[in-house]
Amino acid sequence: MRNCYDFGLDTHPRFCILSKPVYESLIFCSLIPNEDGLMPHDEIMTSREVADYLKLNARTVTQLAASGRLPAMKLGGRWRFKRSFLEKWLEQGLVEGFAHEVGLIETHEASADCTVASLIPDNGIVLPLEPGDAQDVVSQLVNVGVEHQFVTNAPILVDAIMEREETFSTALPSGVALPHPRFRMARVLRQPFIAVGVSPAGIEYGAPDGSLTHIFFLMCLRTDALHLRALARISHMARSDAFIERLKTCDESDTIRQCIIDEEQQIFGN
Template identity: 35%
Template sequence: MSHDWYSLDELAQQLGRDRREIEKLVQRGRIPGRKIGGEWQFHPTEVTHWLEQEMREYTDRELVVVEQTHRSHEVRESEPVASLLRLEAVQVPLEARTKRSVLEGLVEAAGRTWQIWQPAVLLNAVQEREAVMSTAFENGVAIPHPRNPLPEALGESIIAFGRTLSGIPFGGPNRGLTDLFFLVLCRDSRTHLQVLARLGRMIQQPQFLDDLRAAEDSQAAYQIICDADRSLPR
């Protein structure tokens, strides 16, 4: 498989979907691609960005497919979020009242793992991603992350979590406020997509967000996240 471009068959394999279905979506302009020498070709980075946005509307079953087709050696298959989240990277409450201070606080929390080698670079990358389009959902959750992996800026892939004392403007749909933040810093796109899919499944679970908002401290929030990750069926 080419490291630079996917063919139509390779893209269908990567997405875990039928080739004919993918071809129809491409022809309708739903998936970014271009014809080179008469054959459809797809750039992995463009596919990743497209899939990020598509996953926001995916059902649990569809997110499971993304998880299964983007398995990474960096995470445990049964608990990909818990394997990248450490207690020292959880901050409850997160003392922040603006979007910038939230991102600064999350990068600082991630830095307590000693795996952040270039915090300024990562912070800038996350801010640039937010400037393109907010990572906030309508349920008060945001999942900030760099637009592209930055393996030279961190030792291992890391997730950090923070909950602010009250909701803040973060660019959510219909100007909704956001108070739950998962910072995702991955060294490669496969890990990134697997983690995003898993988090997408977790925030769809009944009681998960309510339990996080009721957590008294960082330890309690950490345990809630890990338990929710482990309880999801494969």
């Protein structure tokens, strides 16, 4: 069995075929302690764990894996999944149109009352972002949480987000990026929040098509359920070129917030 997975290695996304030896070697490498003697921040997941993570039926997970639509490998007769591959599949799929395969994320009852707009605190929109590199952008957005005393250790959070970006960039071809730590980082977050940054001129952030990124949604959330709901909603909204253009041309934070509220209301009804 071979599985397809888009690594975005070129300026135009392409599918890579993972043979059994290649996938096994990737999994093996993920289980080797680093130079500090610690396990790397990646996780090998079972079908049941993936089902719980995506809020899908376990049978649906195995069907997606068997059909090659979910990055996976059979080891010892059982499906195994690398979390970093799974996250990239999820983010890309929600934007590129196979969100129906993870459609239950949006309606998961554990976070049904939380909207993207409600997670953006007062003064949670940075307009405009100061020019700089990816870490400069992340630091500016993390400062939103610091100013509200939501974040107890900013350097650790910034490092975790940048580690996630180095694995796979969260920049999308639409000009939107969704920076977030790979794990929920509850130990450094007193309260979940989303910070929004807008760069009218654009910033190089590793988009797969080489384009500049203008809109940043920093997601610092404490649970997988809330993270997946926010990810699904933002990715869905990011499909609208008109919505992105409105955000890029807004000259006030309150206007950006209202655009997000209006778009959520139009798409999701709340």
